[in-house]
Amino acid sequence: MNLVLSQRSLWMWRKIKIMNKTNYYMQIALEQAKQVKGEIPGGAVIVRNDDIISYAYNTKENDKYVTSHAEIIAIKNASKVLNNWRLEDCDLYVTLEPCPMCGWAILQSRIKNLYFGSYDSQYGAFSVAHLDKISDSKIKIYGGICEKECDNMLEDFFNNLRT
Numbered sequence: 001m002n003l004v005l006s007q008r009s010l011w012m013w014r015k016i017k018i019m020n021k022t023n024y025y026m027q028i029a030l031e032q033a034k035q036v037k038g039e040i041p042g043g044a045v046i047v048r049n050d051d052i053i054s055y056a057y058n059t060k061e062n063d064k065y066v067t068s069h070a071e072i073i074a075i076k077n078a079s080k081v082l083n084n085w086r087l088e089d090c091d092l093y094v095t096l097e098p099c100p101m102c103g104w105a106i107l108q109s110r111i112k113n114l115y116f117g118s119y120d121s122q123y124g125a126f127s128v129a130h131l132d133k134i135s136d137s138k139i140k141i142y143g144g145i146c147e148k149e150c151d152n153m154l155e156d157f158f159n160n161l162r163t
């Protein structure tokens with residue numbers, strides 16, 4: 001039987017496929033974030049040609065080192081894997097909008113697409129500091145991926161701090 005798809009349903013199908021892929025990698029970033037102990041949960045995954053080449057979570061408190069944010073660690077691991085600081089064909093998924101330190105590293109690394117979950121309305125590198133506007137990076141940024149889940153994870157963390 002021939003299944004004829006109209007152009008419109010083909011586009012819809014492609015969109016769903018892309019959405020599923022994005023959600024899938026964000027779920028892996030969430031799994032990373034859930035391994036964080038005693039600090040803000042944040043997880044990151046770097047994907048290249050549908051392969052996960054790097055993943056990490058926040059370990060600042062554990063490392064006692066200020067740059068140990070999930071994104072920085074994931075970038076470092078990916079650069080080791082590729083033996084290159086240029087991550088041109090790579091996509092980064094992170095549960096919380098990067099801070100300006102990580103945001104600038106992401107722009108410098110030439111990552112192609114950035115997908116993040118929760119928006120950081122206080123320190124966000126892109127929604128608040130607009131780092132992408134002062135860089136000639138061609139990065140594409142997508143916020144609010146699996147946003148509810150990412151927000152809930154952060155809320156749980158801060159609620160537990162208060163009790």
Ligand SMILES: [Zn+2]
Pocket residue numbers: 069071098099100101102103
């Ligand atoms: Zn950061």
